[in-house]
Amino acid sequence: MNKVTSQEKQTKKKRKENLTLKIVLMGNKYVGKTSILNRYVHGEFYSHYNFTSGGDIYYKTIQIGTKVVNLKLIDTAGQVDQKSIIRSLYRNAHGIMIVFDVTNERSFADVDNWIYQIKTTTCGIMPEMILVGNKSDLLSNRRHIKEISVDKKAAQHDLKFSLLSARMNTNITEAFETLIREIFESKVLAKIATPNGADNIDLTEQQTTQSFVCGC
Numbered sequence: 060m061n062k063v064t065s066q067e068k069q070t071k072k073k074r075k076e077n078l079t080l081k082i083v084l085m086g087n088k089y090v091g092k093t094s095i096l097n098r099y100v101h102g103e104f105y106s107h108y109n110f111t112s113g114g115d116i117y118y119k120t121i122q123i124g125t126k127v128v129n130l131k132l133i134d135t136a137g138q139v140d141q142k143s144i145i146r147s148l149y150r151n152a153h154g155i156m157i158v159f160d161v162t163n164e165r166s167f168a169d170v171d172n173w174i175y176q177i178k179t180t181t182c183g184i185m186p187e188m189i190l191v192g193n194k195s196d197l198l199s200n201r202r203h204i205k206e207i208s209v210d211k212k213a214a215q216h217d218l219k220f221s222l223l224s225a226r227m228n229t230n231i232t233e234a235f236e237t238l239i240r241e242i243f244e245s246k247v248l249a250k251i252a253t254p255n256g257a258d259n260i261d262l263t264e265q266q267t268t269q270s271f272v273c274g275c
């Protein structure tokens with residue numbers, strides 16, 4: 060019992076010593092935000108749907124060159140009535156992954172609303188953003204959003220775009236790496252980086268739920 064406690068302390072200490080990036084996933088309900096995080100953090104995929112309420116936090120540690128980077132990954136609810144909670148979740152985020160479902164036109168159209176919400180409610184420096192179209196495994200057997208529209212939207216908002224599938228584990232790691240690279244190349248890091256994270260949320264376990272109050 061004591062051994063586990065000291066191991067936990069060590070992990071916590073290491074986490075505090077390393078750089079922590081806060082990355083938030085946003086987008087309509089059912090687009091696959093939770094699935095993307097489950098795939099990236101746990102290497103798992105579940106075909107049943109359990110909607111997210113409020114927000115969940117996942118942790119992952121990665122190595123970039125010689126640097127160890129802690130990722131604090133925030134899953135948000137896609138339900139419209141949860142927008143005020145979501146707003147508090149992306150406070151001080153270094154990066155935001157905006158997710159739509161490539162088989163769902165509405166989720167694609169609503170990308171503009173998510174971006175508008177972020178731009179009009181972010182205090183201080185804007186986080187880096189990436190646009191991702193999830194469920195690419197369904198592209199062959201369903202009507203889907205035209206590639207040209209996606210390119211146009213990404214260009215309009217000056218965002219990189221990735222097509223991915225949480226189910227098939229396609230491009231998941233690559234999409235996060237692209238966003239992390241953008242964060243490293245931007246001014247966001249200098250402005251927001253703190254040794255123990257983007258804010259002082261003290262959660263030690265993955266998938267712990269907590270809502271926050273925005274300071275804006």
Ligand SMILES: Nc1nc2c(ncn2[C@@H]2O[C@H](COP(=O)(O)OP(=O)(O)OP(=O)(O)O)[C@@H](O)[C@H]2O)c(=O)[nH]1
Nearest residue numbers: 088089090091092093094106111137194224225226
């Ligand atoms: N075919 C396919 N299904 C997927 C994929 N990703 C997620 N799904 C399914 O889509 C449904 C919704 O996924 P979630 O990850 O719960 O969606 P969410 O965006 O977190 O939804 P909210 O929490 O309500 O905002 C689930 O049934 C998943 O199994 C994918 O890449 N391909």
Ligand SMILES: [Mg+2]
Nearest residue numbers: 092093110111
């Ligand atoms: Mg979810």
